[in-house]
Amino acid sequence: MKITLLYLGIILTLNFPSSAQNKRICLVGSSTSYGYGVPADSSYAGRIKNFYKTAGVLDTLYNIAVPGIDCYIGMPTSFVPPPGRNAPNPQFNITRAIHFDPKPDVIIVNFPSNNYQWMPYAEIIFCLQTMKDSANAAGIACYITTTQPRDDFNPAGGERQRLKDLELLIKQNFGNWALNFWEDIVQDPPIIIKPQFALGDNVHLNPAGHAMLANIVLQKNILFAEIGxxxxxxxxxxxxxxxxxxxxxxxxxxxxxxxxxxxxxxxxxxxxxxxxxxxxxxxxxxxxxxxxxxxxxxxxx
Structure with a gap:
């Protein structure tokens, strides 16, 4: 089944199998996936939900994202964090995501910046990989978003550059399973959110920024990728x-x-x-x- 829709000025043509019914998506992450500061239907989560509902291929979008949390909080419930790191929270983590009934077909993991100004790169990639492996082991496709720029990160201390470095590492590590939430959002230099996408609090995206993220997700055709x-x-x-x-x-x-x-x-x-x-x-x-x-x-x- 081929569906062509005009979405936010972009013509999207997606090929859906004729049996593509009752698909489910789960979002795990922090404030971007939560939709902080924007109306629900203007968030990227709301936009992809509405698109797939209109296409007749989505049953449910589970959203357990919550503002302010980092990638350690999203780790499996059984994981014991190293000293000085947050413990997994079973209300918001990958374990809850994979145990929804009916279970999701796709999970998007979106931890774009919280505590990344100091957390070692290897720890961040380890957390993201562990969450993806947990989803895949349950037979669920899993996409990992890249970092996103933050204006409140200190440029002199290299904090903004860390987000840029991590964007590259995430793309290298996850390949086709990475969602690039950086390239179209960043103004580089000076590694800040493009003004047209900034909510105004130096951290979050406005509705136009969320629309850009929604396009990135939709163009990936996430519901019908091979898990394998x-x-x-x-x-x-x-x-x-x-x-x-x-x-x-x-x-x-x-x-x-x-x-x-x-x-x-x-x-x-x-x-x-x-x-x-x-x-x-x-x-x-x-x-x-x-x-x-x-x-x-x-x-x-």
């Missing part, structure tokens, strides 16, 4: 060992498979395998034993 199965390689090199996969299941012919970079072990296949799609990120390897075949099964889409 992701290699972790945490145990060994055996493709057939379920412990090496994020879903704790060996891929089946209907699944897309991603072999990411930076794994402790890379897969070796010692039997014939059939999967829907295979993606090897830069630096990742896949070894197929002699006399064995990897069959890529197209669904005709």
């Amino acid at each position: 199965n992701r290699w972790t390689g945490v145990k060994n090199e055996d493709w057939a060992d379920a412990a090496n996969w994020i879903t704790n299941k060996v891929p089946v012919p209907t699944e897309a498979v991603v072999i990411p970079s930076g794994r402790p072990h890379y897969p070796i296949i010692q039997a014939d395998v059939a999967i829907k799609k295979l993606t090897c990120e830069d630096g990742a390897t896949l070894t197929v034993g002699s006399n064995h075949v990897v069959q890529i099964i197209s669904d005709g889409e």
Whole structure:
């Protein structure tokens, strides 16, 4: 099913499967996803909800974002934070998001700046990756937004530059699963919110800024991306060992498979395998034993 709509002056043509009904989205994050300072229907959350409802493909948008929280608060309930860090809050975290009933098809994780002026980069990426892995393990697609500019961050102390650095790191780490909430919003130099998108409090976006974010989400066509199965390689090199996969299941012919970079072990296949799609990120390897075949099964889409 193809739907073409004029949205905020942009013609969006999205291809939806004919069975695309009763989809659900969940937002996890802080004030941007909460919609701080703008009417509900002018927030990016309200805009994507209205768009997908109009298209007839969305049942529910769960929004558990709350102003002022950071990425540690969004971590799984079982996570024990290091000293001096916030503990996960089960009212607002990824654990709650994945346990909604009916569960969401897509989760957007949006922690764009709170406490990033001092928090180590590695900790931030670790938190975001953990939340994404938790969603993927539950069979839920998960997108991670980049940082967003803040005028109240100190330029002399390098705080604004940290947000810029993190924007790049998030894009590098999450690839196609990153939502770029930086590029169209920032005025650089001096690394501030573009005046036409600023709410006026040096932190948040106005309705025009939220409209820009909504366009970014909609153009990603988030409801119909392939989730697939992701290699972790945490145990060994055996493709057939379920412990090496994020879903704790060996891929089946209907699944897309991603072999990411930076794994402790890379897969070796010692039997014939059939999967829907295979993606090897830069630096990742896949070894197929002699006399064995990897069959890529197209669904005709």
